[in-house]
Amino acid sequence: MTQAPETSRNAEKTMLRALRGETLARPPVWLMRQAGRYLPEYRELRARAEGFLDLCYTPDYAVEVTLQPIRRYGFDAAILFSDILVVPHALGQKVWFEEGVGPRLEALEEASDLDRLDPAALHERLAPVYRTVARLSRELPAETTLIGFAGAPWTVASYMLEGGSSKDFAAGKRWAYGDPEAMQRLIDLLVAATGDYLIAQIDAGAEAVQIFDSWAGVWPEAQLRRWCLEPAKALVKRLKAERPGVPVILFPRGAGLLYQTYAAESGADALGLDTTVPLGWAREVLQPKVCVQGNLDPLALVAGGESQRAAVETILRELSGGPFVFNLGHGIVPQTPPEHVAQLMEQIRAWPGAGGW
Ligand code: CP3
Numbered sequence: 001m002t003q004a005p006e007t008s009r010n011a012e013k014t015m016l017r018a019l020r021g022e023t024l025a026r027p028p029v030w031l032m033r034q035a036g037r038y039l040p041e042y043r044e045l046r047a048r049a050e051g052f053l054d055l056c057y058t059p060d061y062a063v064e065v066t067l068q069p070i071r072r073y074g075f076d077a078a079i080l081f082s083d084i085l086v087v088p089h090a091l092g093q094k095v096w097f098e099e100g101v102g103p104r105l106e107a108l109e110e111a112s113d114l115d116r117l118d119p120a121a122l123h124e125r126l127a128p129v130y131r132t133v134a135r136l137s138r139e140l141p142a143e144t145t146l147i148g149f150a151g152a153p154w155t156v157a158s159y160m161l162e163g164g165s166s167k168d169f170a171a172g173k174r175w176a177y178g179d180p181e182a183m184q185r186l187i188d189l190l191v192a193a194t195g196d197y198l199i200a201q202i203d204a205g206a207e208a209v210q211i212f213d214s215w216a217g218v219w220p221e222a223q224l225r226r227w228c229l230e231p232a233k234a235l236v237k238r239l240k241a242e243r244p245g246v247p248v249i250l251f252p253r254g255a256g257l258l259y260q261t262y263a264a265e266s267g268a269d270a271l272g273l274d275t276t277v278p279l280g281w282a283r284e285v286l287q288p289k290v291c292v293q294g295n296l297d298p299l300a301l302v303a304g305g306e307s308q309r310a311a312v313e314t315i316l317r318e319l320s321g322g323p324f325v326f327n328l329g330h331g332i333v334p335q336t337p338p339e340h341v342a343q344l345m346e347q348i349r350a351w352p353g354a355g356g357w
Helices: 006-012 014-019 040-048 052-057 059-073 086-090 111-116 119-139 153-162 170-178 180-204 221-242 256-265 279-286 298-303 305-319 338-350
Strands: 077-079 095-098 102-105 145-151 208-213 248-252 270-272 291-296 324-328
Touching: 014 208, 014 324, 040 052, 040 059, 052 059, 052 086, 052 095, 052 119, 059 077, 059 119, 059 338, 086 095, 086 119, 086 153, 086 180, 102 153, 111 180, 119 145, 119 180, 145 153, 145 180, 153 170, 153 180, 153 208, 153 221, 170 180, 180 208, 180 221, 208 221, 221 248, 221 256, 248 256, 256 270, 256 279, 279 291, 279 305, 291 298, 291 305, 298 305, 298 338, 305 324, 305 338
Parallel strands: 077 145, 145 208, 208 248, 248 270, 270 291, 291 324
Antiparallel strands: 095 102
């Protein structure tokens, strides 16, 4: 494959053009969790790996898994295959994945447990992830944008404090309300480590980065501002100062009306919209300020058929008049039939089509 100089290649990628604020006739598309258990080729490779973290830390596996959905569907962007929990793992916390349960961590119980987290070995432990990024930036098709990612400080902290997934976030809230100084120490530590991690991904070849704040929506306004918005602002500020020109996508899932505050204050180039964000409001209030990405209900993609087609059409009509990246409102779920994703791609490729507007 012959390659034009880096900058002119980047300038042509539709995903980067949308993130920089261009309105495109046909929006770029990728799906959160596009690599994963709904694909038989992922399940086959997963069965061969020692465990989920082994997949994340073995570049041969992680490169292959990242490429699987690109080969099948030709998405406009590939997201590095890894997990948000590699950061606590690299800080020295015990992290493991239990079959049928999900992620497990040895929970931090009191403020003094923070002393055991050690950022010194971060880059050494995450080096395999950087090698994966570097290989992907060479192996991806020239038109495909490579997205790096990390969890937002609060979302990652919630797993570190709960010891896994949670329904009520009781431990995180106990820290935040009961000992805000300790919570602030943890969040500050994660802002620093996450910034270091994203910058290293960019230096290895990531062309845009997404920060997943999957649990932003559990807080009242004041706490959302302190534990989600402020850390996001600090991260964006550092990325913009140290790696200007690399677009940043924030996904503050469940932020509700505070999406408007994110659009005004975060400094992000794009906001990932969850499934509940009204499309007309997003178009009128958010899109004049930022590129928006989203927000098909992942369960509509499981159902398929006419309800899927109609939901996709509505999103395209409402949002493709401004800077827009088609995506889901949350990650694709394992029971998604792969052929429904193929139908989604056909529909988006045909947009706006004959008689479109
Ligand atoms: O999007 C992609 O294709 C890239 C890979 C990716 C994974 N996790 C792979 C994964 C990304 C971007 C993530 C992010 C992630 N991980 C988030 C934020 C986004 C979101 O979905 O809210 C969170 C909260 C996690 C933590 C996590 N990892 C959970 C809760 C689970 C268990 C639930 C589940 O879906 O299995 C994981 C495991 C995980 N991460 C899997 C994959 C493909 C499944 C692991 C397996 O194969 O058994």
